[in-house]
Amino acid sequence: MTTREITYLEAVREAMSQEMRENEDVFILGEDIGVYGGAFGVTRGMIEEFGPERVRNTPISEAAIAGAAVGSALTGMRPILELQFSDFITIAMDQIVNQAAKTRYMFGGKGKVPMVLRTPAGSGTGAAAQHSQSLEAWMAHIPGLKVVQPSTAYDAKGLLKAAMDDDNPVIFYEHKLLYKTSSNVPEESYKIELGKADIKREGTDVTIVATAIMVHKALEAAEVLEKDGISAEVIDPRTIVPLDKETIIESVKKTGKLIVVHEAVKRGGIGGEIVGVIAESEAFDYLDAPIIRLGGKEVPIPYNPNLEKAAIPQVPDIIAAVKKTVRK
Amino acid sequence: MMAKEIFMPKLSSTMSVGTLIQWFKEEGDSVEIGEPLFEILTDKIEIEVEAYEEGILLKKYFKQDDEVPVNQIIGYIGEADEQVPDSSPGQSASEHDESDEEIKQSQPAAAEQSSPPEEKVRATPAARRIAKENDLNLSIIQGSGPNGRIQQQDLLDYLNSDAEKVKITPLAQKIAKEQEIDISTLKGTGSNGKITKQDIIPAPAESQTAITSARRKMSGIRKVISKRMLHSVQSVPHVTLTSEIDMTNIKELRQSLLPIIEKQTDLRITYTDILVKAVGSAMTRHPQINISIDGDEIIQHSSVNIGVAVAIEDGLIVPVIHDAAHKGLAEIVKQSKQLGKLARSNQLTSENLTGATFTISNLGMYAIDAFTPIINLPEIAILGVGRIQEKPVVVNGSIEVRSMMAVSLSFDHRAIDGAPAAAFLTELKQILENPYELLV
């Protein structure tokens, strides 16, 4: 496969464009995704290639566009809905939670809702409380939804392909600060199966499970820790529904120590679920230190850059947690 | 601020003196509330006593092996420069004296004290798993984690240390420990040179030739037993009656009861369990045995409480099955198993150990035909039980093979005479040979 370095943003766009060239049923709808190219520029150039029928610029009506995506998916289309900020999922909540997620089950296994809801999440842009949240645990709680959180350009492209191929509603969280990061990405279309974690770095002393942007912070921490003789394994679940429990359990059995890091508020975050999985699993008997969860503070994301940084886990927090857990 | 007294606690209703085994603190050391301060030996058990006060240990009036009456002040805790008497001022203030409340309070504390150390060990799940896999007691491992938490590495270190270099099966280790064999002198013949039971059996002779003789201090419990046995033999005129009992019917009874009891309790009924029941029945019919002597008075007991001698590490302990006559066999099986387990794990409480009115000592699992047991004071009789053996016996003029068992009843001739003791033993024989009597 020919690869070249492209950004996370380009990878998302490329995955969509390749799919739209292949499959007439795939289209994208969302606010300002037309000539504007989307709030973050992800769809830039797409309306020129695919026209306004398949790159549908919508009014600011999150409930209606989410519902339209569900309704069109139910009747044979494969829509990609771009919600401008993941915070706006609150306005589309009925259509996602009560309609998309439940339709198939309520109908006794009839009908399917093959749609992808793509949405930028996370803090770090100074957008403050209503444009910086990480609400993925809400979605993960709802039976009938799959939840994806890519951390690299390579993963973004492969996972988005899998999400578009999936016959179920998939919530695809893109981290705003990752849009500009790049990695080697194959030119052709490829798929990364949903529910397969990726060991981003192998190690023997401690397992760090991190999601989205925290994968990068965990890797940075692991570099520092290596100098102190601590070998950290960094696991990126990549999809939190379905969750690749096995990979995490196996890693914890190997290292005996677990740190879970996410940007979302720690209370009620997906970290608790991951810790619960370990506590219930055979890995419990291999735990050699209390598990530590690192997550966002219990505050709305503040505006001031220093406060904003302090509200979520940073590299030194991860290093400190590891050192508390691993004694060398 | 006044210095606080440290006194010899009364840990059971029968305890009058305690032997100081050791102090955990030196004079001048600081003491926290709840910290183990000293260890004593009562007439039943060894107990670590925790500090009720905090401060500096100012004075210790007694040393190791001293026998101290209950409530005697044995030391003081207070502030560094406080003055305390040079010698023990005697009994602690009277509110501690004989107060029922005090006893009630101290007994649960005693029970907690004697619980096995594993329960209090702070260890990670990984450490616990490795300990289990290697049959290790976590209480012997030093934890190096936060708050002394034992972690995986501590166990790996321990396993790699000399202490555990020798590969040995759990059974062999147990036997070696019981027989005080130094396993490092043994050669293993099992897989990977593992020492097995076979490697141990011939060991004593060899190691005895190697080692000439050694002196060691009696353990606390050994001292208690030695004193109590001597006291019984020296002060009680023992008479021992023996009788041979045909156990053929009991053997059959036990065979048919085994599955029934096992279904109910998950436990196997033993001959001792049946003996407890049978002795209980015999004693209700012969209350003259169910007594004890206190000075020149005879105490008639209302319920039959049977002690069963259990061999434990370095000694012998007699947990009690209360009201044995009125308990069903399943209940007796359950209790005796539970007591045996507690005894071996050193978890018996004083309640488990007091109140016996008769003792059974069964050596039938060994090649013992009969023996003369020593009475467990203040009881007045004890039954020694030998092995069951198939023997030719004349029954109605012809020789039959029957399962025979010899029993010996030692009784205190101060309390009763030969005839009532013989009547009791005959009754017991009658019950055991005709087990349906157990129903009566």
Add this chain to the structure above:
Amino acid sequence: MLKNLEIPSMITEKKLKDLYKEMWTIRYFDEKVDQFFAKGMIHGTTHLCVGQEASASGSIAVIGGKDKIVSTHRGHGHCISKEGDINKMMAELFGRETGYCKGKGGSMHIADVEKGNLGANGIVGGGIPLAVGAALTSKMKNENYVVLCFFGDGATNEGSFHESLNLAAIWNLPVIFICENNQYGMSGSVKEMTKIEHIATRSEGYGIPGKIVDGLDMFEIMNTVHEAVEHARGGNGPTLIEMKTYRWKGHSKSDAKKYRTREEENEWRAKDGIKRFKDALIDAEVLTEEEAKQLQEEAKTSIEEAVEFAANSPEPSIERLEEDVFA
């Protein structure tokens, strides 16, 4: 013109008779369901459309098999009109394996995707965006079907109603928004809850046609919906049609109806859509009294058979609990 009746051309004499029987089927179905709930034979909740048969039957009469409907929590009538299988419906209410949703949905989630019924909906206004999406598919895939989107007067105060009308309007989608104004959103009178006299006038805000019809007049319903369907098929976008109607029963199974008067109820009952349809058909000599009676009987019998089917159907096995979450 058939027998001097002003009706859309696709409505045949046979279709008129079928519609008459269908209206009775709807009424008997919901009366039976009401009775079973009262007896405690079926559980949960249900919303009955007794009295509102015309808006379902008349509207759906003028669309074809490939056209779709999006229904509401008061949706038994819509389902029956959209060729629904009353056996499967009754079995679903009984919570049986043979029900439309294998016993997992109940009254509020009956759907028949193959027949173009995209389902009842437990959320007020929840189905309106879905209808827009279904219409979007029709347009994008050139499938040329239309979507009838049913909702009540209460739903028109939901944001989803307004967002959806606007979206369908700007995209010229083939969806007909049918507001069955039965005068009450649960206990809330439409007069208290909206400041306007006719909900249909809300169409003006979105630049689409708005029509007000007598929701108990089968002919007016058929003609108006037919016109809107033609408008939509012509690529001219949606229409909002308000049908003035009335539910005879309470909001859901137990309802003291304290929010309205007996006089008001009697006034509306007198305008019974079934009776008016029958009178018109007899006047036009499409039906005789005798035939009418027979069709009514047949409807009743079919409900008895549905009950029989449902009652004899197996309960879903617990092993099925976790099936059907994902496709």
